[in-house]
Amino acid sequence: MKLTLNYDELTNCMRCGFCQPSCPTFKETGLEAASPRGRIALMKAVVDGVMEPDDSFSRQMDLCLGCRACEPVCPADVKYGQLLEQTRDAIEDHAEHSWWVKGLRSLTFRHMFPHQKRMRLLGSGLRLYQRSGAAKLVRSAGVMKLFPETMRQMERILPEASGDGVVDRLGTFYPAKGTAVAKVGLFRGCIMDVLFTETNVNTAKLLAEAGFDVVIPDTQNCCGALHAHSGELDQARDLARRNIRAFREAGVDYIISNAGGCGALLVEYHHLLHEDPVMAEEARWFAERVKDITQVILERGHVPALTERLREGRPSGDQTETVITYQDSCHLRNVMKAGNAPRNLMSRIPGVRFRELQGADRCCGSAGIYNLVQPEMSMQVLDHKMEHVKETEAQYLLTSNPGCLLQMKLGIEREGLAGRMEAVHLVDFLYERMKPQPVGETEAALPGPGSTSAGQTAPRSEK
Numbered sequence: 001m002k003l004t005l006n007y008d009e010l011t012n013c014m015r016c017g018f019c020q021p022s023c024p025t026f027k028e029t030g031l032e033a034a035s036p037r038g039r040i041a042l043m044k045a046v047v048d049g050v051m052e053p054d055d056s057f058s059r060q061m062d063l064c065l066g067c068r069a070c071e072p073v074c075p076a077d078v079k080y081g082q083l084l085e086q087t088r089d090a091i092e093d094h095a096e097h098s099w100w101v102k103g104l105r106s107l108t109f110r111h112m113f114p115h116q117k118r119m120r121l122l123g124s125g126l127r128l129y130q131r132s133g134a135a136k137l138v139r140s141a142g143v144m145k146l147f148p149e150t151m152r153q154m155e156r157i158l159p160e161a162s163g164d165g166v167v168d169r170l171g172t173f174y175p176a177k178g179t180a181v182a183k184v185g186l187f188r189g190c191i192m193d194v195l196f197t198e199t200n201v202n203t204a205k206l207l208a209e210a211g212f213d214v215v216i217p218d219t220q221n222c223c224g225a226l227h228a229h230s231g232e233l234d235q236a237r238d239l240a241r242r243n244i245r246a247f248r249e250a251g252v253d254y255i256i257s258n259a260g261g262c263g264a265l266l267v268e269y270h271h272l273l274h275e276d277p278v279m280a281e282e283a284r285w286f287a288e289r290v291k292d293i294t295q296v297i298l299e300r301g302h303v304p305a306l307t308e309r310l311r312e313g314r315p316s317g318d319q320t321e322t323v324i325t326y327q328d329s330c331h332l333r334n335v336m337k338a339g340n341a342p343r344n345l346m347s348r349i350p351g352v353r354f355r356e357l358q359g360a361d362r363c364c365g366s367a368g369i370y371n372l373v374q375p376e377m378s379m380q381v382l383d384h385k386m387e388h389v390k391e392t393e394a395q396y397l398l399t400s401n402p403g404c405l406l407q408m409k410l411g412i413e414r415e416g417l418a419g420r421m422e423a424v425h426l427v428d429f430l431y432e433r434m435k436p437q438p439v440g441e442t443e444a445a446l447p448g449p450g451s452t453s454a455g456q457t458a459p460r461s462e463k
Contacts, residue, residue, distance in 0.1 A: 001047050004090040009083055010047065012076045013040045019070035019080075024363045024381050025063055033060050036070040036080050043087055058091050063377060065370055066229055067330035067363035068264075081335070082271060085228050092231025109232050113190050113222045114239055116165070123194035124163030131160075150375040150410075157409040158195065165193040166200035167218050174204045174214040181211040182300055185252035187243075189262050190222040192402050199402075202431035203258045203293055209434060210301030214256075217246040225265040228272070229368050240269045241279055244286045254300075255290045258427050260329025260401040261368060263336050266290045292332055292400070293427060294341035305435040308351030321353040325394040326426075327385070327408055328360045329401035330367075342400055342426050349433055358388040364399075366407035378407075379414075386411040389421075397423045 019036040020026050026035035033042060039060060045051045061084065068081045097105070112118055129135055135155075138144060144152045166188050184207060188200050204214045220243050224236035243266070247255050257263030265272070267290040273283040297303060308322070326342060333339035339361070346354050365371060365381035389397060389411065397412070399405050408423035 001090040022069040065367040068334040088231035089233040123161040126161035162197040180213045182253040183213045184254045185247045209304045210297045219246040223262040260332030264331030292338045323394045324396040325357045325392040327399045355392040364407045366403035
């Protein structure tokens, strides 16, 4: 840890405690050690030789969601997320895992996520499991009872997987409608391209409708976020180098993410590779061009004309507005600083009333694979989140990250709200309500009255 951690960043913490009210694990436990301030104190104690990095230290680092909600409220601008990743990397270098944990980590981080073809094979197998009747057979035979309740619930709400990614569906280039305003590269992700292929397809089409030529480099791979958050920084750096080369060769103006978790690491590639003498400048070039899809549409594109889409079962003459709410992707909000852009686009949909979700800026408990490795705390956070979700009485619960989307689907399942509420990715919600523009027809970019280029106009909302 002495060799790994940035000591200057450790000493930047003023111990003021402003971070505590924003920290989900501190709210749930009330323990100082479970707050960002407490964890930084523990890190510094280890680096200073005051304490040993024992099992209790590791457990406290693992308990952190890594949502980084502490960073925007920190008056000293402490880069807590980077300290956490460095700490986990140091711990992992000396961890003594059982043989099956070592095997599972190796399978996941080295042999599965970095390889898109293997991910598509996994998607094909999962699709066969879902469509062949095997899923129903497994459930009826009681096999799923061998797994924890959280995993049983997660298996039920998984979307239909796909063995065909966005490149198989659209190719590596999708032209703009009318005159192109810029050339963008779509980051397709790994899990995103297997479980949410349709969202990737809709992302490309939405970008094209907004006036962008869309390139989807086939040589790109996993962003490395799961690796970085799990103490595998060297592997994350290798993945970053490949992605930088793929998008650099494509000659794009922007790199577009539709997943807050991926985008947050992509936008920090310059930090991840700052000690690499060969790739440091290339990483900075890459990071400066990373945008969430909502950001780039508002800043550079033509906002597509949107229309109301009647909710299924609602009479055509019924003028009742569709009620929606939104759960922030922590990394989109806290790292990419794009919390207002999704709300701006939602405000442009006619016939839709947006109700702000109390605590929308608080993590939902997904946090990558956190809901699998820390299920008790994850479900505790989720259950409290759903208390506020129910108060909105929304028909649609929108979000901008695949992990958050699955967690919200799980929350709806746990609360028995299926049929009354649906969790949907914001891109899919917008695409379904998009009026296609005739080829050649353009529309002025619409950062509306009083808004900024980043789209700060607030949606019509109910508190």
